[in-house]
Amino acid sequence: MSIKLEQVNYVYSPDTAYEIHALKNVSLEIGDGQFIGLIGHTGSGKSTLVQHLNGLMKATSGHIYFHGEDIYAPGYDMRKLRSRVGLVFQYPEHQLFEVDVLSDVCFGPKNQGLSKEEAQERAKAALRMAGLSEKFYRQSPFELSGGQKRRAAIAGVLAMEPEVLILDEPTAGLDPRGRDEILDQIQKLHREKGITIVLVSHSMEDVAKYVERIIVMNQGEVMYHDTPREVFRHYRELEAVGLAAPEVTYLMHALKEKGFRVDADATTVEEARDTILAALGKGNP
Numbered sequence: 001m002s003i004k005l006e007q008v009n010y011v012y013s014p015d016t017a018y019e020i021h022a023l024k025n026v027s028l029e030i031g032d033g034q035f036i037g038l039i040g041h042t043g044s045g046k047s048t049l050v051q052h053l054n055g056l057m058k059a060t061s062g063h064i065y066f067h068g069e070d071i072y073a074p075g076y077d078m079r080k081l082r083s084r085v086g087l088v089f090q091y092p093e094h095q096l097f098e099v100d101v102l103s104d105v106c107f108g109p110k111n112q113g114l115s116k117e118e119a120q121e122r123a124k125a126a127l128r129m130a131g132l133s134e135k136f137y138r139q140s141p142f143e144l145s146g147g148q149k150r151r152a153a154i155a156g157v158l159a160m161e162p163e164v165l166i167l168d169e170p171t172a173g174l175d176p177r178g179r180d181e182i183l184d185q186i187q188k189l190h191r192e193k194g195i196t197i198v199l200v201s202h203s204m205e206d207v208a209k210y211v212e213r214i215i216v217m218n219q220g221e222v223m224y225h226d227t228p229r230e231v232f233r234h235y236r237e238l239e240a241v242g243l244a245a246p247e248v249t250y251l252m253h254a255l256k257e258k259g260f261r262v263d264a265d266a267t268t269v270e271e272a273r274d275t276i277l278a279a280l281g282k283g284n285p
Contacts, residue, residue, distance in 0.1 A: 002164060002196050003030040003053055003085070008062035010048055010220075022048040023059070024220040030164075035190050035197045037207035037228070040217030041242035046200050047090075049217065050166050053198070054085035083112055086157035090169040090200075092149040096141035101132070101152050104141050108160040119159075126159035127152075129193075131185045147178035151185070158189070164196040165189070171206065179203075183210055208232065208246045208267035216243070229265045248272045255279075 010023040022045050030036055040046045051057040052064060055071055055078045064071050071081055089095055098104035105126055109119035127137065132151040136144060141152050150170055157165060167186065171179040187210055190197050201207050207214060207228065214231045216224040218241045224231045232238070235245035235253075245267070252264045252272060263275040 002032045002067060004065040005029075005052075006063045006065070008052065008059045008064060010045075010052065010057065011060045014060065022220050023052070026062070026220075026222055028215060028222055028225055030196060030198065032163075033190075033194045033196055035187075035210060035212045036199065037211035037214040038198055038200045038217065039202070039204070039207055039214060039243060040223075044217040045220040046217050047168060048220075050087060050168055050198060050200060053164070053166060054082045054087050056082075056087065083108070083160045084162055085164040085166065086160060086162035087166045088150075088153050088157050088168065088170060090172055092146075092153035093142070095153045095156060096149060099140065100138045101127070101141050101144070102137040104152060105155045105159050108156055112160060122161070123155070123159045126155040129158055129185075129189060130155035131181065147174050147182060150174070150182055154182075154186075162195065164198065166198040166200070168200045169202065170199070171201070171203070179206070186210070204232070204244055204246045205248075208248075228267045232267050233265055 005026050005028050008023055008026040009021070012018070012020040012022055026049065038046050038050065048057065052059060058072070066081060066085065069076065071078070096104055098107060102120065102123055105123035106119040109122045114122065130151040132148060132155060136148060141149060144152060154167070154170070170186070171182050174182065183206060186197060186199070189195055199207070199211060211228065213226065214224065214228055215222060216231060216238070223241065224234065232245040232249050235249055238244060248266055248269060252262055252266045252275070255262050255276070256264045260279050262279045263271070266272045266275050
C-alpha cells in the first residue's frame with residue numbers, strides 16, 4: 001500500500017474554547033495506482049485529511065505510513081515526501097507565483113536539484129501532460145483563465161514526478177466543458193503513468209464516472225470506503241449527512257419503483273443506458 005493511516009486524529013486549537021476535532025480515529029489504506037474519490041460535506045474533514053497525506057499538517061495522534069515508512073519517525077525526510085505525494089490546492093492562485101508559466105513549473109524540479117536545462121525539460125513534459133499549450137509558457141500565470149491556471153498548477157506538481165497526485169476540488173468554478181477537459185486529462189495521466197490519484201470533489205457525477213473507490217468523510221470520520229456502486233447504494237444515508245448520489249441513481253430507483261427491471265445501483269449515464277436498453281428488451285412496460 002502506498003499510503004496507510006492508523007488511528008489518525010487531528011484537533012484544532014486543543015485545550016481552548018475553540019477546540020475542534022477535525023479528524024477522529026481515521027484508519028484507511030490507499031493502494032498504489034488507485035483512483036480514489038474523497039467526498040464529504042463542508043467541514044467533514046476532507047481538506048484536513050489530504051493535507052496530512054504529504055505532511056503539510058501533522059496528526060495530533062496516530063500514524064501515517066508511506067510505502068511502509070512512518071512519516072513521523074525521527075529523521076524522516078518530509079521534503080522528499082512532498083515531492084512524491086503532490087497536492088494541488090483548490091485555488092491555483094495559492095500555488096502560482098512566478099513571472100511566467102514555464103518558470104513556475106520549473107520551480108519544483110529546481111528545488112529537487114535539477115539543472116536549469118533538466119528542469120525546463122521536465123516542466124515542458126509536465127505542461128504537455130496537463131494539456132497546456134506552448135503558447136502560454138511565457139505568459140504570466142495570473143493572465144490565464146481559470147481552467148488554464150488549474151492546468152498550470154497541476155503541471156507544477158507533475159513536474160516533480162510524484163507517485164501520488166492529490167487534487168482538492170480541481171474543477172471548482174469551471175464550466176462543464178472545462179470540468180470535463182480537466183478530469184479527462186487527469187484520467188489519462190492515471191491510465192498512462194499509473195499515478196495514484198486522490199480526487200476531492202463535491203460532484204457525485206464526476207466521482208461516479210472517474211474513480212475506482214470512494215472515501216466518504218462525515219464529522220471527521222470515515223463513513224464509507226468502497227466502490228462507487230456500494231457507496232451510492234446507501235444514498236439515503238448519504239442524504240442524511242448532507243450528501244447525495246448521482247442523478248442517475250435516483251432515476252434508476254424511480255424506474256424500478258415503476259416496475260422496470262433495471263439495475264438500481266447504476267451510477268453513470270453509460271451504466272444507466274445499458275440497463276434501460278436491457279430492460280426494454282425484456283418486454284418491460
